Amino acid sequence: MDLRFLPEDMNWICQPCGVPLEPGMVELHYVGNVFRVELPVCPQCRQVLIDEELALGKMLEVEKLLEDK
Amino acid sequence: MDQKELHALEALCIQEEPPGCQAGCPLGVNARAFVQAVGKDDLAGGRAILEKSMPLAGIVARMCEAPCEQYCKRETLGGAIAIGRLERMCIEAVPSKAKFLKLPPKSKKVAVIGAGPSSLALANDLAKKGHPIHVYHTESGPGGWLRNLTDTVLKLEVIDQELKRLESFGVKFHPVKVLDYALCTEEYDAVYIGQDDELAADLLAMIGPADGETCALDQKGWFTGGLQAEGDPYRFIMAVSQGREAAISIDRFLQGASLTASRVKPRNGKTDLFVQTKDLSELKRIEPADQAGYTREEAVEEALRCIDCQCLECVRNCVYLAEYKSYPKVYARRIYNNSAIVKGVHQANTFINSCSLCRQCEVICPNDFSMADLCLQARQQMVVEERMPPSAHWFGLEEMKSAQGESRLLSHAQDQQDSAALFYPGCQLAGIRHLQTVKLYNELCAIEPKTGIWLDCCGAPAYWSGRQEDFEIMVEGFRNDWQSMGKPRLILACSTCLKLFRDNLPEIESVSVWKLLAEQQLVKKNIGKNALALSDPCTSRDDVETQGAVRSILQQLEQPLAPLEMSGKLTECCGYGGLMAGTDPALGRKVVEARVKQTESVMLTYCAMCRDRLALTGKPVLHLLDLLYPETALEAATPAESISARRVNRRRLKQIMAERCGKDELPQRYDWENIELVISQALEIVMEERHILEDDVRRVLHDYKQSGRHIAHGSENRKLASSRIGAATFWVEFYEEGDTFHLLRCWSHRMSIHQPDTGGR
Numbered sequence: 001m002d003l004r005f006l007p008e009d010m011n012w013i014c015q016p017c018g019v020p021l022e023p024g025m026v027e028l029h030y031v032g033n034v035f036r037v038e039l040p041v042c043p044q045c046r047q048v049l050i051d052e053e054l055a056l057g058k059m060l061e062v063e064k065l066l067e068d069k
Numbered sequence: 070m071d072q073k074e075l076h077a078l079e080a081l082c083i084q085e086e087p088p089g090c091q092a093g094c095p096l097g098v099n100a101r102a103f104v105q106a107v108g109k110d111d112l113a114g115g116r117a118i119l120e121k122s123m124p125l126a127g128i129v130a131r132m133c134e135a136p137c138e139q140y141c142k143r144e145t146l147g148g149a150i151a152i153g154r155l156e157r158m159c160i161e162a163v164p165s166k167a168k169f170l171k172l173p174p175k176s177k178k179v180a181v182i183g184a185g186p187s188s189l190a191l192a193n194d195l196a197k198k199g200h201p202i203h204v205y206h207t208e209s210g211p212g213g214w215l216r217n218l219t220d221t222v223l224k225l226e227v228i229d230q231e232l233k234r235l236e237s238f239g240v241k242f243h244p245v246k247v248l249d250y251a252l253c254t255e256e257y258d259a260v261y262i263g264q265d266d267e268l269a270a271d272l273l274a275m276i277g278p279a280d281g282e283t284c285a286l287d288q289k290g291w292f293t294g295g296l297q298a299e300g301d302p303y304r305f306i307m308a309v310s311q312g313r314e315a316a317i318s319i320d321r322f323l324q325g326a327s328l329t330a331s332r333v334k335p336r337n338g339k340t341d342l343f344v345q346t347k348d349l350s351e352l353k354r355i356e357p358a359d360q361a362g363y364t365r366e367e368a369v370e371e372a373l374r375c376i377d378c379q380c381l382e383c384v385r386n387c388v389y390l391a392e393y394k395s396y397p398k399v400y401a402r403r404i405y406n407n408s409a410i411v412k413g414v415h416q417a418n419t420f421i422n423s424c425s426l427c428r429q430c431e432v433i434c435p436n437d438f439s440m441a442d443l444c445l446q447a448r449q450q451m452v453v454e455e456r457m458p459p460s461a462h463w464f465g466l467e468e469m470k471s472a473q474g475e476s477r478l479l480s481h482a483q484d485q486q487d488s489a490a491l492f493y494p495g496c497q498l499a500g501i502r503h504l505q506t507v508k509l510y511n512e513l514c515a516i517e518p519k520t521g522i523w524l525d526c527c528g529a530p531a532y533w534s535g536r537q538e539d540f541e542i543m544v545e546g547f548r549n550d551w552q553s554m555g556k557p558r559l560i561l562a563c564s565t566c567l568k569l570f571r572d573n574l575p576e577i578e579s580v581s582v583w584k585l586l587a588e589q590q591l592v593k594k595n596i597g598k599n600a601l602a603l604s605d606p607c608t609s610r611d612d613v614e615t616q617g618a619v620r621s622i623l624q625q626l627e628q629p630l631a632p633l634e635m636s637g638k639l640t641e642c643c644g645y646g647g648l649m650a651g652t653d654p655a656l657g658r659k660v661v662e663a664r665v666k667q668t669e670s671v672m673l674t675y676c677a678m679c680r681d682r683l684a685l686t687g688k689p690v691l692h693l694l695d696l697l698y699p700e701t702a703l704e705a706a707t708p709a710e711s712i713s714a715r716r717v718n719r720r721r722l723k724q725i726m727a728e729r730c731g732k733d734e735l736p737q738r739y740d741w742e743n744i745e746l747v748i749s750q751a752l753e754i755v756m757e758e759r760h761i762l763e764d765d766v767r768r769v770l771h772d773y774k775q776s777g778r779h780i781a782h783g784s785e786n787r788k789l790a791s792s793r794i795g796a797a798t799f800w801v802e803f804y805e806e807g808d809t810f811h812l813l814r815c816w817s818h819r820m821s822i823h824q825p826d827t828g829g830r
């Protein structure tokens with residue numbers, strides 16, 4: 001399953017790298033499950049941004065679903 | 070739990086037993102639903118309910134003598150509901166909308182000799198099943214004695230309407246001069262002899278005694294009914310009922326099936342349904358202005374007297390049980406099914422994890438049904454099978470870990486080499502009222518100087534969340550700790566700790582601090598004289614001794630009490646028990662909201678957690694310590710302590726107590742503790758809801774200060790930093806002002822982030 005979770009505001013700079021975050025693929029792991037997700041990532045150090053809306057919305061929903069599986 | 074245990078459990082909950090009226094109806098009509106429909110002026114709905122169980126509803130609803138009324142629960146409270154009259158009114162007021170279904174025709178033929186009520190009922194039931202029916206009647210026409218009634222009782226056209234319906238099912242009517250033996254010819258596979266019609270002497274002579282259950286006669290394939298004498302008060306309806314029983318027998322006989330196997334016996338009014346009537350007042354039966362029958366308005370008024378007999382005793386009192394809109398019999402199956410799922414979503418997990426395990430239902434239920442045992446066992450099974458959702462009890466378990474770790478202290482009193490007693494305040498009192506805990510300890514030392522201190526958590530979160538193995542290891546540790554202190558007696562302030570110690574470590578002499586104080590000469594304090602509503606903690610439910618001690622303290626203080634019905638043995642949970650509020654915060658909230666509404670008075674309790682949970686609603690609530698020690702008292706309106714403050718308070722208490730006992734075991738200082746935060750009130754509330762501690766935020770910001778790693782907004786003065794702490798990643802949005810961090814937002818997630826090929830963080 002490939003998902004895209006890019007916040008409306010993509011104007012974020014990774015520090016100390018000093019470069020803007022870009023859409024990039026990362027893996028999210030939970031209770032033995034793995035998802036590939038497109039998120040804002042620093043192209044240099046791979047630091048990832050998980051937005052509040054994502055964390056408390058879709059991500060929480062999936063967490064609960066996986067827990068009850 | 071296996072199938073057998075499930076059935077035993079289901080049998081305990083008698084909510085599905087019929088109400089008296091239905092049990093007392095020879096046809097099993099759902100009179101409760103019928104009367105309720107009439108009460109809502111839904112006469113079409115009412116008629117449909119009657120037609121579901123009544124053969125020839127047009128006749129039966131007018132003629133039934135209503136033996137059900139003898140079993141009506143209203144009987145002693147103003148008189149039984151006039152079910153018979155209501156049925157007549159309903160059937161006369163609205164036409165039938167029912168579509169009668171008929172099964173495909175069968176080949177075996179049935180002769181029905183006589184056409185009284187029992188025969189017509191039998192013909193109706195068998196014809197619907199597809200059996201060819203031949204009814205023999207005298208020349209006056211089918212109906213027997215029903216045809217001789219006055220118009221006010223039963224009009225001929227009503228009878229004829231029902232006969233027409235029977236004909237439409239394929240019932241053949243044959244007029245004959247006499248109803249005699251000659252009619253019972255070989256061509257019939259079964260014969261019914263309706264004795265509620267004028268039978269010839271030769272036929273009567275052939276009828277021996279009939280079997281009471283099956284209506285079978287000695288002659289193979291012969292059945293009979295309609296045996297009531299003319300003066301019998303239930304002559305009509307019992308005849309119909311016998312016709313129906315005989316129809317069941319004939320249908321079975323024609324299929325070659327057993328007449329008796331798993332046959333449902335008429336209940337004759339017997340039911341195990343429990344109906345609470347103690348709060349009901351008398352309501353007089355409505356007498357119709359015209360003796361012929363009720364008007365529609367009168368009928369509705371009469372129907373509204375119906376109690377709507379149900380048990381639901383536990384559900385009425387438990388917000389959790391009511392929330393899921395059913396009752397324990399159904400819940401037991403739901404939980405059983407949830408455990409049985411191998412692949413797919415376990416829909417009932419949250420349900421199972423939300424019960425507060427308070428055991429009020431056990432006390433209330435006439436059969437002691439225990440939802441707490443059911444839910445706790447299901448949780449234990451989930452843990453063993455490694456399918457307990459990790460987030461369900463997470464925060465409660467974190468609290469426990471912290472109280473058993475960084476905030477733990479076990480020490481003899483200052484300058485003492487041993488302890489006669491150990492004071493065990495419990496983690497919640499320690500976190501919520503740490504200064505009062507010190508005060509209480511001082512008082513105990515004044516009574517017994519050799520009173521040591523034991524700051525810890527009793528392991529309730531592990532127990533409640535079904536982590537039985539972990540809990541047992543903790544209990545083992547407690548035993549060792551206690552032995553290492555020379556096996557002193559334990560003085561506990563928290564009902565939950567007390568219960569868990571007594572249940573799991575019976576070798577320890579455990580006593581409530583309130584019991585100890587009640588035995589002292591208490592000085593009457595100048596406290597308010599307004600009556601307080603005393604809410605016992607749910608874990609004190611069976612602890613009569615502690616409950617009594619608290620009341621004795623209040624008596625000594627001359628503190629009057631306001632009545633609170635659900636207290637003592639019936640008391641209610643504050644929504645924290647069983648980690649309910651951790652699993653379902655909104656439900657936990659509803660529980661306290663409902664609780665505080667039970668009294669207008671200021672509330673009083675002797676559990677710190679109860680006090681703060683109840684206070685969440687804005688209700689003024691006091692803790693017993695506020696009455697005992699006015700010098701350290703808090704106002705009843707004091708808001709609940711935040712989760713962040715509780716952590717800090719526990720560490721402070723440990724520090725104070727360690728110093729006080731001369732123990733150089735000061736709590737660990739963390740590098741992050743001094744980070745200065747500015748948090749708006751609105752954000753504080755959000756953090757509380759999301760279970761994010763100031764400690765967590767400080768740790769994230771400390772990591773940021775150390776590494777410099779963060780994400781800065783491209784045009785605004787705000788930064789994001791995050792750290793993985795335990796099972797969650799915490800995110801903080803902030804801006805800096807000198808050394809101070811102004812928090813803007815914070816959130817967390819449990820999923821961990823990994824790079825597609827390399828390792829994660």
Ligand code: SF4
Binds near residue numbers: 381384396436
């Ligand atoms: S009290 Fe509750 S569990 Fe007990 S019989 Fe009634 S509905 Fe069932």
Ligand code: SF4
Binds near residue numbers: 088091101
């Ligand atoms: S009160 Fe209503 S539900 Fe109860 S027995 Fe009487 S008619 Fe039936």
Ligand code: SF4
Binds near residue numbers: 387424428429431
């Ligand atoms: S919350 Fe209490 S009363 Fe309600 S089901 Fe659970 S143990 Fe029973």
Ligand SMILES: [Zn+2]
Binds near residue numbers: 015044
């Ligand atoms: Zn970077």
